[in-house]
Amino acid sequence: MTISPIRLRHVLPVLLFLVAFLLAPARLQAQAADTANASAPAAADLYGRGTPRGLATGLINALSAQDYDRASQYLDLSRIARSRRAAAGPEAARRLQAALDAGGSLMQPVQLSNDATGRIDDQLPIDEERVGTLPGKDKAAEVPLIATQSTNDDGQTIWLLSAASIASLPAANVEAAGSRLRSLFPSAMRDTDIGGAPLADWIILIGGAVLFYLAIRLIVALLMSGLGRVKRREDGGLLWRLLCAAPTPFSLWVSMLLFLATTRTLEVAFVARQLTGRFAGALAFVGFCWFLWRMIGIGADLVAARMEHSQRFRARSIIIFVRRALKLLLLMFATVQALNILGVDVTTGIAALGIGGIAIALGAQKTVENVVGSISVVADEPVRVGDFCKVGDVSGTVEDIGIRSTRIRTNDRTRITIPNSVFSSQQIENFAWRDRFLFAPTLKLAYGIDADTVERVLVSIREALAEAEYLLEGARASLKGFGESSIDIEIFSYVDRSDFNEYVRLQEGLLLELMRRVEAAGARFAVPARFVRVEGGADAAGTQGASAPA
Known part of the structure; x- marks a missing residue:
C-alpha cells in the first residue's frame, strides 16, 4: 500500500496549534497586567472579582505569573487573623497551585458566569458558585472548589474562593506534580520555567494534543479508505460527499475534545494545563464550525441541483444567496466565540460597535443599499x-x-x-x-416587374410560411408599399423555439427558401440606388442637362 503525500490541509491544524502555543506564554504575561479589564464587567473592583469569570481569570493570571501576593487577593481569608493574612495568604495561594498541579482542576473562564449574580440554576446557594475541584485519593474523594460572594473594604460585592475550600487545602492529596512524566525529560527541561510552568509540561501537553490529532486523522483516513474500496459513488452522492468533507474538521474537533477530557486532571503544571485547554477548546470549536461550513456548501449544492432539475430556477438563485448569508453569519459567530474561548473580552468590542453604529451605518450606506438591492434581485x-x-x-x-x-x-x-x-x-x-423568436424580415423587390409577378411572389411566400412547421399559426406575408427603390413585402411570424442557436439555424434555412421562391417567381431583389439630376448651361451638343445614378 502506497502512502500519499501529506496535504497542507492535513497538517494545517497542527501548525495552528503549535503557533498558538508558542505565542501563548507571552500572551499570558500580557493578560496578567490587565485582569480587571479582561473579563469582568465590574471594573470598579481593582482585581476584577465582580463575577465568577473575573475571579477565575484573575486567579489564573496571578498563578501563571507566580505572583502569590496578588493571587491571595482572590482567596477568602476571613478565617485567618488579620495579623497573619500577609504571610498566610501567599502561602495558601502556593498550596492551591500545588493542589491544582497535582490533579485539581479549575473551570475555563468561558464556562463560568460573567454576571455579578453568578449562575442561579446550579442547585447551589445563590451566593455560591462551583469553579473547580481539588484532588483526593480517588475521584469520589475530590473536593469541590467553591467561590462565594463577599464584600471588600470599599463595600463592593466581589467573588472569592470560599474559606472552606481554602481550609481544605492541607487535607488535599498534594504530591509532586507530574513527577512520573517529568522524570522522562532531562533536568534542563524540568528546571526551565516558561509562563509559570516547566518546559517539560508544555512539551507533554503540546505533544499530546498533536498526537491526539494525528491518531484521529489516521483512524478517519483508514475508515475512508475502507469505505472507498467497498463502494465509492462517482456521481457525488450525499453520503460520499459528507464523508469527503468530514475528515479534517471532524478529526480536529474530536481530537481536541478527547485531549480536553484526558488532560483535565493530568498531573502537570496547572497553568500549562489551563492554557492548553483554552486553546484546545478554541480549536475544537473551530473544527466544529469548519465542519458546518462544509455542510452548508454541500447542502446548498444538492438542493440547488434538485431545483435546477425540476426547472425551479428562482429557488436556485435564492439558495445561492442564502448559502452565502449563512456562511457569513457562521464566520462572524465562530470568530466571536473563538475569541471568547481564548479569553478575549468580546463584550467591549460589541459595545463599541453599538456606540459607533450610527457612524458605521452612515459610512456604509452604499453597502446597505447594495445588500437591500441584492435581496430585491433575488x-x-x-x-x-x-x-x-x-x-x-x-x-x-x-x-x-x-x-x-x-x-x-x-x-x-x-x-x-x-x-x-x-x-x-x-x-x-x-x-x-424569451419563449419564441420574432421572424419579421422585409423583402425588397426591384422595380420593373408587373402586378402578376408580385402576386405570384406573395402566394409562393405564403406557401413557404405555411409549410414551415416551426412557425406558429398566424404567420402572414403582405404587400407593405412602394419604397424609393423597391416594392416592399412584409413578413410577420414567430418561430416556436426558445434556444437561440436553434433559432439562428432555422432562420437561415427559411431565408434561403424565401430567396429561391422569389427567384422562381421571376422577381429579383432590389439594390438600393439614388439618381442625381445635374442641371447647368448648354454643352457643345446643346444638351440642357443630364441625370446619372449616384
Whole structure:
C-alpha cells in the first residue's frame, strides 16, 4: 500500500496549534497586567472579582505569573487573623497551585458566569458558585472548589474562593506534580520555567494534543479508505460527499475534545494545563464550525441541483444567496466565540460597535443599499445565473449574483461588475426568458416587374410560411408599399423555439427558401440606388442637362 503525500490541509491544524502555543506564554504575561479589564464587567473592583469569570481569570493570571501576593487577593481569608493574612495568604495561594498541579482542576473562564449574580440554576446557594475541584485519593474523594460572594473594604460585592475550600487545602492529596512524566525529560527541561510552568509540561501537553490529532486523522483516513474500496459513488452522492468533507474538521474537533477530557486532571503544571485547554477548546470549536461550513456548501449544492432539475430556477438563485448569508453569519459567530474561548473580552468590542453604529451605518450606506438591492434581485428574480440579458448599455451573460454586486460576462469576454443597488434600479431585458423568436424580415423587390409577378411572389411566400412547421399559426406575408427603390413585402411570424442557436439555424434555412421562391417567381431583389439630376448651361451638343445614378 502506497502512502500519499501529506496535504497542507492535513497538517494545517497542527501548525495552528503549535503557533498558538508558542505565542501563548507571552500572551499570558500580557493578560496578567490587565485582569480587571479582561473579563469582568465590574471594573470598579481593582482585581476584577465582580463575577465568577473575573475571579477565575484573575486567579489564573496571578498563578501563571507566580505572583502569590496578588493571587491571595482572590482567596477568602476571613478565617485567618488579620495579623497573619500577609504571610498566610501567599502561602495558601502556593498550596492551591500545588493542589491544582497535582490533579485539581479549575473551570475555563468561558464556562463560568460573567454576571455579578453568578449562575442561579446550579442547585447551589445563590451566593455560591462551583469553579473547580481539588484532588483526593480517588475521584469520589475530590473536593469541590467553591467561590462565594463577599464584600471588600470599599463595600463592593466581589467573588472569592470560599474559606472552606481554602481550609481544605492541607487535607488535599498534594504530591509532586507530574513527577512520573517529568522524570522522562532531562533536568534542563524540568528546571526551565516558561509562563509559570516547566518546559517539560508544555512539551507533554503540546505533544499530546498533536498526537491526539494525528491518531484521529489516521483512524478517519483508514475508515475512508475502507469505505472507498467497498463502494465509492462517482456521481457525488450525499453520503460520499459528507464523508469527503468530514475528515479534517471532524478529526480536529474530536481530537481536541478527547485531549480536553484526558488532560483535565493530568498531573502537570496547572497553568500549562489551563492554557492548553483554552486553546484546545478554541480549536475544537473551530473544527466544529469548519465542519458546518462544509455542510452548508454541500447542502446548498444538492438542493440547488434538485431545483435546477425540476426547472425551479428562482429557488436556485435564492439558495445561492442564502448559502452565502449563512456562511457569513457562521464566520462572524465562530470568530466571536473563538475569541471568547481564548479569553478575549468580546463584550467591549460589541459595545463599541453599538456606540459607533450610527457612524458605521452612515459610512456604509452604499453597502446597505447594495445588500437591500441584492435581496430585491433575488426576490424579484429579473435574471438568473447563466441568463443572457441587457442592463442599461451592458449586454452579456450573468455569471454571479452576490450580496454586494452582480457580475456579467460580455460578448467581448470582459467581465463587468454592477452594484446591486444600481442593478435593481435599471431596466433589465432578459433574453433567456424569451419563449419564441420574432421572424419579421422585409423583402425588397426591384422595380420593373408587373402586378402578376408580385402576386405570384406573395402566394409562393405564403406557401413557404405555411409549410414551415416551426412557425406558429398566424404567420402572414403582405404587400407593405412602394419604397424609393423597391416594392416592399412584409413578413410577420414567430418561430416556436426558445434556444437561440436553434433559432439562428432555422432562420437561415427559411431565408434561403424565401430567396429561391422569389427567384422562381421571376422577381429579383432590389439594390438600393439614388439618381442625381445635374442641371447647368448648354454643352457643345446643346444638351440642357443630364441625370446619372449616384
